[in-house]
Amino acid sequence: MKRRSFLQRAGSVLAALGVGEAGLVMTGNRYYQVLAQPSPRKLAMLVGINQYSGSSLTGCLTDVELQQELLIHRFGFQPSDILVLTDRQATRQNIETAFIEHLSKQAKPGDAVVFHFSGYGSRAETMDEEGERMNEEESLIQNPKSKIQNLLVPVDGVANGVLEETLWLLLRSLDTDAVTAVLDTSYTDLGTGLWGNLRVRSRSVLQSNVSQPQQPAGQPSTEELAFQAQLRLNSKLKTAIPGVVLTAAGPDRQAFEEQLNGVGAGLFTYALTQYLWQATPATTVQVSLCRVAATIEQMVGNKQQPMLVATTDDLSLKTNPKQTSLTYHLFPNSSEADGVVTAVQEDGKVAQLWLGGLPITILASYGVNSLLTLLPPPGSEAVGNSPRQLLIRSREGLKARARIFPLLTGETYQLQPGQLVQESIRVLPRNVGLTVAIDSSLERIERVDATSAFSSIPNVSLVVTGEQPADCVLARVRKSGLLTGEKSSSSPIYYSQYGLFLPGFYLNPNTVGVEGEAVKTAVQRLVPTLQTLLAVKLLRLSGNEGASRLGVRATLEMVAPTEQVLMQRTTVRAIGPAPASDSVSTDLAENAAGMTDSGIISLPIGSRIQYRVHNYSDVPVYFILLGTDTSGNAIALLPPHSFANPSGLETNPLQQQAVGIGETIILPAASSPFKWVLQGPTGLNEMQLILSREPLTQTLAALESTQHPRGDFQRLGILVSPLEVARAVLQDLHQASLPAAETIAATPDSFAFDMNAWATLSFIYQVA
CATH class of the missing domain: 2.40.10 (Thrombin, subunit H)
Known part of the structure; x- marks a missing residue:
């Protein structure tokens, strides 16, 4: 039988599961007691490598620490049952020997096993044992007896890499099905270690320092092949890989790491472990991946797309939407925490x-x-x-x-x-600004002119690319790899046009200038976009779904062409139990819209949507819905103006909209003539539903003062001054947090937000 590539042999990704995120939550609840049997023991092996020869990463040791603290304090692993290999310890031989000794020889049926790798990935040419021609996906060369295989790069280099097939054999040697492998690496060669403002965790043979000249570059070592052959002699190998594999990036995508406030970390590992600190016990691995993918998409667009791979040869799972398992195959042993x-x-x-x-x-x-x-x-x-x-x-x-x-x-x-x-x-801090990295590919005179132009823009600071975190990157548009999505070449061709990119070189919509534009002109042209990006950054600072104690729940639903529940957000730490789903149908949830390969909800242009908001707190809750559309515009669901005018002024004020105690409302209201229909172009929508115990007085005043469109009903509008509105939102939340926030004696140059006072729920989805 012809050996298939990993994705053919094992691949069943989130999109193939056929349900939306809300459906995964509700469907998974039926299987928790079956899937999460008590585990006699919990074993983990964590590998992180920063210090490679020739080039280094900065976040892999942080990744290991992130996983280690999570497993011990949230999932109840004993420190003695977690084996850590970092930097010099993480040679090929040590990794493979440690896997056998710590995991294969100790794991018993029912034990939970976690294997984590953070480091470079690469590719190697291997021979097909049966001499059959590989198809195009499996082989990047024309040798009918060879194929290209992914590998994990140990500290001793690509030439000593751990082949993907070796890892699958090691996983098959485990005498338990409760296995999770987390791979925060990627394999596609971009020809550079820095991509935008992020470091790439893939390494080509040419980038590596091959210390064995007698070993042809790009081929596995003879020791690796001998070890693999020895593994195949194990008569107890499972016929399929147990458990699940979580990958930081799908095929031909990249895994990135970034400097986060002085500490490097893999975006995937950080997002995964952070979510699991706050997740409720009933959390499936599919739901976890949905939330992680949304977090990463916010930061880098579609350049990195995490995947969940169901590692089995049972093809029926590709169409079985009820195949779920708990993250790490475990209930957390402790309360959710920060x-x-x-x-x-x-x-x-x-x-x-x-x-x-x-x-x-x-x-x-x-x-x-x-x-x-x-x-x-x-x-x-x-x-x-x-x-x-x-x-x-x-x-x-x-x-x-x-x-x-x-x-x-x-x-x-x-x-x-x-x-x-x-x-x-x-x-x-009240003075949060926007950080811009100037791409290192710009000529020196371009960087000087750009720096001069940015110096006159308030609330914007510049950093050196790759050395400090940045919110966006100013760069010239590449002819390949950025706009067209083509594979990058070793000698990219640049247009004489400037654009603004997310840190992972994902082009911000409508930011590309004309040919021959001067860089100073480009910077001035981008000022409105910079203000929108800063407004979005400020609103994200209010995100607290996992920490809020205000009892609210919201769902995003498709109304047409079909009725489907897409996402649900609930404040799990609110006092008192969240009510059972009111009019949200479980049947609708199980037939929710499909997801992309990364787990992001994708809706077709022309879909009609609505939000359903329920208040189960002990006070009325005031709200505003703000975000960005696929064109990069800042938008809001604008409240109607009052009919009555007690002030006697000619201009009626915007209504303070609230959800009463125990009340459920629809946004936009069913009675409103406005219907929320998704428009093109394709891209990412991000909405923040902000709910407060106190009226959002300054937010409405900001909308009034900037002369936003008027009307007698709710409707979607483009914000004229999004930065002013975002600042007003934070001021309202600060005011709602008094007097509790006064107990800490916050300084005048700081905001203080009480988790009892508000909730910000985030909804991120693609329009395609």
Whole structure:
């Protein structure tokens, strides 16, 4: 039988599951008790390599730490059952030997096993044992007895790579089906280690330092082939790979890493572990991938698309929408959290924290004086009605130092390592700006002129490409690889046009100028786009679905051409249980719209949509719906103007819209003549539903003062001054957080947001 490529042999991706994200949540609930059997033991092997010869990565060791803290404090792994190999330890021989000794020889039926790799990926030419011609997808050369195979690059280089086929054999050697392999790497050669403002985790043979001249470049080592042959002699090998494989990038896509507030991290690993810190126990791996894919799409567009691969030869799974499993095949052992106490100092009054549960969008801005609530120590119960809190005094990346707050005279409370923490009050600076990287491919005179032009634009700062985090990149448009989607060449051709890109070189809509445009002219032309991007950044800073204690739930639904539930967002930490789904049909959820390969919901142009919002808190909730469309415009579902005018002014004010206690509303209202129909072009839509205990007075004033379109009913409008509106939203949320936020004595140049006061729910989907 001809050996198929991994994707042919094992491939069943999210799109093939045939249900939307909301459907996955509801469908998965029926299978949790079956799929999550108690595990006698939990084993993990984590591999991260930064220090390669010739070129280095910066985020792989952080990835390992992210996984390690998550597995110990959220999923109950024993530290002694987690084997970590980093940098010099992670040779080919050590990786393969450690897998056999730590995982294969120890794992018993029912055990949960996690294998994680962060590092470079590459490709190698291997011979087909049966001498059959590979099809075009399987072979990039014309040798009928060879094929191109992916490999993981150990610290000793591409020439000593761990072949993909070797990893599958190792996984098949495990005597358990509860297996998760996480691969934060990619294999497509871009000819460069830096792509936009991100580092690429794929490495070509030409980039590597081959230390064995007698070994032909691009071919596996004889030791690797001998090890693989030895594995095949194992009579206990499973016929199919158990469990699931989570990949940071699909075929011909890239896995990226970025500097995040002083610490490098893989986008995929960070997004995955952060979501799992906050996820409720009933979370399937498909839902996790949906949420992770949405986070990554926000940052880099479609350049990186994570995938879930069902590793089995059972082709029936390709059409079976009810094939679900829990992430890591486990229920979390602890409550959802935003971080954990890792060490205690000063007689138990000061804590060292790991904040792996903070959303990636707020990490760079998360400020001192933020307040966290301590959960009871592991194995104990809460005492009294007032849980203790920690005040952050300093922070570096994901690590922070905090003290008990308030610290009372004669205090006897003792912090304990392992205590989980949840956000209570989030402190952010008021002067958050937009960071732009100037692409290194620009000529020196272009960079000088661009720097001069940017210096006159407020709230914008410049950084060196690849060395610091950036919100966008100014670059010339490439003839291939950027606009056309073609595979990049080693000598790219550039147009004499400038555009604005996301950090992973995904072109921002409608930002390309004319041929021959001067760079200073381009910068001035892009000022409105820069303001929109900063507005979006500010709104994302309010994102708190996982941390909010305001009881709200919202769903995105397709109304036409068919009725389908697409996504559901719920504040899981709200006081009191969330109500059962009201008029949202489980049957509708199971027939929801299809997803892209990355798990992003995709809707056709012309679809009619609506949002359904339910308030299960103890107060009326005021709201606004803001976001960006596929053309890059800032948009809002504008509230109607009042008919009554008690002030006697000629201009009627915008209505303060609210959802009453226990009430469910539809946006836009069914009675409104406006129907929300998705328009072209194709691209990404991102909407933020912001709900507050207090009226959004300044937000409505900002809409009024900038002369937005008027009307007597809800309708979609393009924001004239999105930055002014976004700032007003944050000011409203700050005001709604008083007086609780005053307890931390926030400075005048900071916002302080109380998690009891508001919720921001994010909806991201593609229009195609």
